Amino acid sequence: MSWEQEVAELNSRRELARRMGGEEGIARQRARGKLTARERIDAFGDKDTFREFMGLVGSAQYEGDKVASFTPKPQVEGTIKVDGRKVVLKVSDFTVKGGAGGSVTGLLGQELSASERAVEWRLPMVRLLDAAGGSVRGFEELGRTYLPDGNSFTAPDVRLLSLVPVVSAVLGSVAGLPAVLGPLSHFSVMVKGISQIFPGGPPVVKAALGYDITKEELGGDAIHVNVSGCIDNLAETEEDAFSQIGKFLSYLPSSVHEMAPRGATEDPVDRADEVLLEFVPRNRRRPFDGRKLIQLVVDNGSFFEIGPRYGRSRVTGLARFNGYPVGIMANNPMVGGGATDVAAGAKAMRLIQLCNTFHVPLISLADEPGFQVGLESEKQGIERAGARLVSTVCLSEMPWCTVVVGRLFGVAGQCQHRPSGMFRRFCWPSASWGSMHIAGGASAAYRREIESAPDPQAKRLEIEARLNAIASPFRTAEVTGQDIVDPRQTRALLCEFVEDAQRIVATQIGTPSMPYLP
Known part of the structure; x- marks a missing residue:
């Protein structure tokens, strides 16, 4: 029937x-x-x-x-x-x-x-x-x-x-x-x-x-x-x-139990754009476009931006290097000098969590002047936001490479570094760093000396000149072994890092130790 x-x-x-x-x-x-x-x-x-x-x-x-x-x-x-x-x-x-x-x-x-x-x-x-x-x-x-x-x-x-x-x-x-x-x-x-x-x-x-x-x-x-x-x-x-x-x-695997798929690309690994040599202005009062910087180093046409209208001092998204998917972020000096406010910090944390969850390497192009200061930033709880960002960075495990193209100051600068796992850092000759900016820091650290001088303004400038003389990135490299690189080499170095990272990623497949929190 x-x-x-x-x-x-x-x-x-x-x-x-x-x-x-x-x-x-x-x-x-x-x-x-x-x-x-x-x-x-x-x-x-x-x-x-x-x-x-x-x-x-x-x-x-x-x-x-x-x-x-x-x-x-x-x-x-x-x-x-x-x-x-x-x-x-x-x-x-x-x-x-x-x-x-x-x-x-x-x-x-x-x-x-x-x-x-x-x-x-x-x-x-x-x-x-x-x-x-x-x-x-x-x-x-x-x-x-x-x-x-x-x-x-x-x-x-x-x-x-x-x-x-x-x-x-x-x-x-x-x-x-x-x-x-x-x-x-x-x-x-x-x-x-x-x-x-x-x-x-x-x-x-x-x-x-x-x-x-x-x-x-x-x-x-x-x-x-x-x-x-x-x-x-x-x-x-x-x-x-x-x-x-x-x-x-x-850009992502179907689950944490797989590796992210590699895409096709015809963009040469060793492409070296001459514009990178002058991309960061010597006059740091002139900002550069962090979004354009990303596009200059990733595979042509591969950048997919996430959250472009929110937390605009930080650019975040997904891209590829030699076909391999990565998370990528950059400070954007075109907005708020690139300083990390509560919104920008939240964007960065979500990208870090995304990369950590799906075992995707993270690339950061850093020009970090520090956490946003001022009354409005305090009202929004910048310290708690900073604490969350520090925690997220330290708990992450995916391969991470930071390229310091400009400034790297304070705790926000600290959040561009991770002391464990596969981490690499390169610096451009245009980079400068420290616990805080010399201009503002000198006024605080040498306040009594400046105020007691016959000409406080001249004394402040004298102190700042003295400090700037020892601020060369090469002096840091002499002691720490920090690698200073030609900006035009950036793409080739990052392609090599991302390819090397695949061996580490293969060992991390599975449920991440840090849960994803939206």
Whole structure:
């Protein structure tokens, strides 16, 4: 006897699920300038590679033993290939209950969630978020309220961060727990004009605080990409967001149990750009572009920047040297003199954690004048931020190479060095260093001598000249063995370091000792 009738019912139920929230809900979604969940799947990955799971979950209404109507769960989940590599994909379906609610409906016999599958299968996790979070409407459906205990099913999302690459794209107005899932990732992106995140939207703000505000003013990209740093990058379109996700994933392994894939490159290892010889101005009041410096030494076209609008005195991202993936960062003197403020320190820590988690070498191009000083910096807790950065540096284990191109001062400069593991440091002849800048340091250390002199200004200049005479990097090299290099050799030296690092990386494969904390 054939099972054709049951297969027909299976296909019928799948077709009902593909209708999502119905024609009216789909029309509203498109009217907002947004793709539907299933259109996003088609636009995101390699063609015809999506394999849905838990696709039959939902609420059915029966007439006898026949399904009269069916409302699918408000997420579409499955695996899909991105540039030939499989990832777990979870897509909010805003047309069904605003994307709110979990994908599970029972307790006994429950299948693994998307996050749990990513953990067990050691696959990257990608979330396309367009969900309103919890709603009081759900209380009526339950017939009761409930104690907030979501961490019972959020715990796998936290565990994921130390095991596989996790990416979140904010593709609509995202509130509640889904808003937290945005930054609970290694990389996040939102789309200009259609994306916002907040724990509670404008009606909640009005009820709690008594003022009116729009969704965009409350949680748009102007806030979360530029100011809060909750979201890393901004995309112009959903397709742009998908492209950025694919590029980010291309630098990383599928899990901590694999090595990052090497890419193809035709950029010569020994390329030596003459512009590097004069890249750092002798007059240090003239800043240089840290972003351009990165692009001059990495494989042509390989730099993928993360968080370009936040913590702008530090440039961070992923790149390649001779095809090998690296994390790379540079101070950017074009913004705040390149000093590390709380935001820039947070960016640096996240990159260090990313590299350490996935065993990717880290390259730092340092021109570090120190931690940002001043009243505003104190209000933001620069000391605690500095303590976290010091701790993150010391706990990291991946291969690390710092190239000191300019200044290296104070504790922030100290955070460009690690005393253990595979660490290498090169310095350009343009470099200068110490516990603090000579100009400000002389005024503090020699205050009494300066104030008691007949001509305090002349005495200060005399002391600074005396100190500057012994500040040559070659004097340091005479005693410490520090390697001073021709700036034009930088790319070749870094390519060699990154290739040598592969032997160390191979011994570090597995769960990192330092957990990833977003």
